[in-house]
Amino acid sequence: MKNYLFLVVFICYVSVLEAQEKPHSHASSRKIEFPDIDGFKTLVSDFHQHTVFSDGNVWPSIRVQEALRDGLDVISMTEHLEYLPHKNDIPHKDRNRAHDIALKEAENHDLIVVRGSEITRSMPPGHSNAIFIDDANKLLIDNPMSVFKEAKNQGAFVFWNHPNWIAQVEDGVAKLTKMHKKLLKNDLLHGIEVVNDKTYSDEALQIALDNDLTIIGASDIHGLIDWAFEIPKGGHRPVTLVFAKEKTESSVKEALFEKRTVVYFNDLLIGRKEYLIPLINASLNVIEAKYIEKSTVLSVTIKNDSDVDYLLKNLSKFTFHNHSDIVTLKSHESTTINIKTIEKLSTLDISFKVLNGILAPKINPDISFKINIDGF
Amino acid sequence: MKNYLFLVVFICYVSVLEAQEKPHSHASSRKIEFPDIDGFKTLVSDFHQHTVFSDGNVWPSIRVQEALRDGLDVISMTEHLEYLPHKNDIPHKDRNRAHDIALKEAENHDLIVVRGSEITRSMPPGHSNAIFIDDANKLLIDNPMSVFKEAKNQGAFVFWNHPNWIAQVEDGVAKLTKMHKKLLKNDLLHGIEVVNDKTYSDEALQIALDNDLTIIGASDIHGLIDWAFEIPKGGHRPVTLVFAKEKTESSVKEALFEKRTVVYFNDLLIGRKEYLIPLINASLNVIEAKYIEKSTVLSVTIKNDSDVDYLLKNLSKFTFHNHSDIVTLKSHESTTINIKTIEKLSTLDISFKVLNGILAPKINPDISFKINIDGF
Amino acid sequence: MKNYLFLVVFICYVSVLEAQEKPHSHASSRKIEFPDIDGFKTLVSDFHQHTVFSDGNVWPSIRVQEALRDGLDVISMTEHLEYLPHKNDIPHKDRNRAHDIALKEAENHDLIVVRGSEITRSMPPGHSNAIFIDDANKLLIDNPMSVFKEAKNQGAFVFWNHPNWIAQVEDGVAKLTKMHKKLLKNDLLHGIEVVNDKTYSDEALQIALDNDLTIIGASDIHGLIDWAFEIPKGGHRPVTLVFAKEKTESSVKEALFEKRTVVYFNDLLIGRKEYLIPLINASLNVIEAKYIEKSTVLSVTIKNDSDVDYLLKNLSKFTFHNHSDIVTLKSHESTTINIKTIEKLSTLDISFKVLNGILAPKINPDISFKINIDGF
């Protein structure tokens, strides 16, 4: 007798995890929310922002207020060292001013502000951000290599900005130059923006992977976050999720040097396997798994506790009763997948490809759920 | 000299199709809208509905009003012939009553109502709908094969309902029985529900393809459409898009017999290549293609004139400047894809896999755009 | 020295009531919510509804499901005794059927279903609903006065439906006829619809007040509540709020005979002073009253725990710092009124006319808040 004719009459209610639904604290909030992963806090960062102190259009206090509204944990003001279009109006001698004003604004808030600066050169090496510096003024050095060395002296974490910027590479294709290779060889460059503003670069991601660089995404905001990223329509700025042991400046710095990041851009999550898969797993929890009465169709409910809609492709041999092989698990909602298991099972391993997760160009992560079904 | 170093300074503004944006007539409407395809009108149908005249909960007039609100072109009341739970209250002798009432309600509206009935048997053969019948009363025949023959005598189009129904097949897997094969052999069965209510069946689709059956999706509504399919939240009932030469009853019938259908269910479109690919092509129009100034990045704007969000996977060798290789073209919106063509091109052929289109289990359609770029 | 120059430097934070904001359980819900008043539960009722068993378009089960979605506490199916357009299809002998089906559907829900019927005559006396009857069949009597007597024998509460119905009074003006006076004299008529469907009648209200009748509002629904009252756009059906000692059928009946009602229609509340003013007072709570630092401007925050927006007109001698003399207290929100008290006060009595409350034609209720300000 075939397995799928096997008859089970009673219902098996299975609570794989506790099923009580928490209230949607998130509904309609602009705060960016992702769960912590095992051993690390998931901190939301934006390390590339401008104010009137270089070519931005707001006072640094607005940047802090935007960050608080967006639920960010750590930010940096990264004014251009070499490009000061407002200098006739703001002839600032002290290149730490934007940071100092932001730091004061952030007092009494749970927001880390780290000192940074944008080294602003034509290509090569293009633009780079040095963050966790001691003094921006000391970076005012002509020779590009010398600036990077000074940044290193200050203990800075340095990343290459928008290597895909069409004003500097007309084909938009990020590529390493001889100077970049020299910077890498001398440990003067630690990260690379795979996402900048509204752009994404497969080639930058490949450079990160090939050269062991930290994967970074940032807003590079000059105007208003609310307008640039259409916050009222549900948009969000690109951010780097940093997996830090604690919510402290030193812990964030350590995490960046150890490449513990995932970039969140539109509906995408981009990162290394070691962090992206745990992040997806922490986001998705099976909250109920039960057979539909008088059937061998298993109803599995998965809650998504993150801000991103996960786009899954079924890798199992089973087909679904209420979906094709593509299933979207919407942000902060629970989704039920009815799985035709043919016979009643006591456990189920089911795997999916996460189409909006990116490990490398054209490579998506696979995740799997191990579901122990009680009541069998 | 490498192609991607080739320098073009001037801007090329290219209007591939007329670029003027029509006002969003659709915004926030519940009316289901898809464009016509070459040679055929795209008619929206729901051929499986119940009223108080069998086991539904509304008078037939409500079904007509729901259809008008949903922008449907053609409907049928398909009461169970053999299951009449309200018969003590509604001891109807005339099994055409639901249809006749609906037909009267639809007077003065541009809505076709075709006479139908649900042949309601245990498996095999399970439930089937006969539509375009002359008289439902004449289908009150005990022997199942005889009912199907009478339906054929009346010129009916007959389709198998919810072959995946777990009350009749406990594993939810649609499969042909001996009786179905006999029906097929005698040309007594012409279509099959691949989508019924909130369910989808890969196996039913395979049966349709293997046996040359028309692909059908329907609501099988018993309560209220607004509640069952969460209309206020943007949901919609499953429908069959019928590609008919004209908006007439006979033309719809011809289309069904000739298998000119695509099913629209949640975010999915399911259908044969001959109709699904033209439907997608009619939905998507390139309204502008121009190189971004001083770059070899081609900005292509595509307007989606349909109700479905298209989920595309890039099949070209080029990468995108503002998307990963997955791009969503939202319903009734325009989306811009910036393509890194490395050198300036005068034409571009670009192909995508449509992940939410289904030709067969695990098989998605590919589409391509041929873009002629002026101004080069 | 003038009072308003009196100087108080310190801030007085005053918690008149506990200030902690409860989560907006109500947000975007269609459930109708009003607070209880002192001594009574506020029950939401709709005592005028039709189904397919007279000239409505749904099975009674839909009426129960609509009521549950709307958060109603008590309903009645009130089929026309004398008007049965579906009688060829539904030749029901038992006029209690709609009620019995609804009652069964409401099992296991916290919803009271009371037996009712609509006595459907030309004017006079027009249409009337008899609710809390024992047997609708016994009301099938030709002589109108005899029907009302039989209803009384059954202990029914009887109210006059839509006395403003233009199909029966072409000017839409409710007016007592000789027959109505006779019904009143014999205690055969106990209430009157001041609101029916989308109509309101000042004249019906005056009749209620002049003749000591219970004030009633009801939907008189024939189609779907969701469509008729545009639920997805935030609309609601008209209901009668009944102030009952307990949530029981007998307690509701007692409340109706004792005229303990307020009608909720669009943005209006219509009722007798004894119930409307306590209802408004229970809806509105001062949750904070403090002087703004270094000023004599008192900041008073009022929470509105009801479904209606209250439209208040300032009756005090003081003007406001952030409003004109018209203030709207939005449904389920907190509103702050900054009052220019000229000198620092330890208590404040402030009165408002409630423009969307109606005690009698052209007469609105006045309410007042007694605010004890601590910290002075």
Add this chain to the structure above:
Amino acid sequence: MKNYLFLVVFICYVSVLEAQEKPHSHASSRKIEFPDIDGFKTLVSDFHQHTVFSDGNVWPSIRVQEALRDGLDVISMTEHLEYLPHKNDIPHKDRNRAHDIALKEAENHDLIVVRGSEITRSMPPGHSNAIFIDDANKLLIDNPMSVFKEAKNQGAFVFWNHPNWIAQVEDGVAKLTKMHKKLLKNDLLHGIEVVNDKTYSDEALQIALDNDLTIIGASDIHGLIDWAFEIPKGGHRPVTLVFAKEKTESSVKEALFEKRTVVYFNDLLIGRKEYLIPLINASLNVIEAKYIEKSTVLSVTIKNDSDVDYLLKNLSKFTFHNHSDIVTLKSHESTTINIKTIEKLSTLDISFKVLNGILAPKINPDISFKINIDGF
């Protein structure tokens, strides 16, 4: 025979104005829209704004972009002359800088930017804005009277800012000082803010009326308009509607001196009778008036072509069939009022008090519609 028994059987369809509904260009837009009035264009202005050049938090370009998003016609940057908290960073010598930057940003847009400055003194005389000045630098004069004289020399329009500001008048009550009387006597003060930021002052309005001053409302924005006035929730900044012969700087100036203004604040319109009543009349158009079939109930449909919801109180002897005596005409919507005219009329004059219009403290405007009913 009583008039209200008069029988008219046929329907009278009456198009008082052309009935074709224009598409809701406004829906969900943040652009502030009011119709022109007879002889004047209705221009939307905000003459009180700050940037980083005094104590604001944005570069002047952001103020221009906000104005464009809000659909403003004319703005002014009004930096404090005497209060420069950012002066260590922005040690500007030229007090015209904010204006000059804004003017440049507004190039190629249909937005008038007028040169202004805020004279920032302790009370008396408090703060005042001088707009339409030639050179802000020349206003840097110690003696307050001398500043106002210099402003006059430059041809400026000068208005008193927030006379109700509790930091300067602790009771929030606007009152004229000896110095203000002197300014008035010497024609050095021409307007007064009745609305500033989120405050409204009945007393300031009375001062305007008693002293023949122009009524002004302005945002006094320092941070972001979107946040301060909750634009995504449908809020708007307070503005002065200026009734100008043309959309030119000189025409706006003339209009201000001639007191042709109405202030739009939250749901209020505040202004002189000569302009407020024409504005309301231009906003509201009767688009249909017909008797409901077989009745003497006149159905009047009024379209509101403005951004404000009008809150009307019925002053006529007739009652309404679908409203109490309070009717809200929602912004950019059509509202139908069914009027019980007792007998069929060929014309109807109907008057309303506009509760959210303010002519003077506690005085609302009355408006009336003259409806010519054809087909009688």
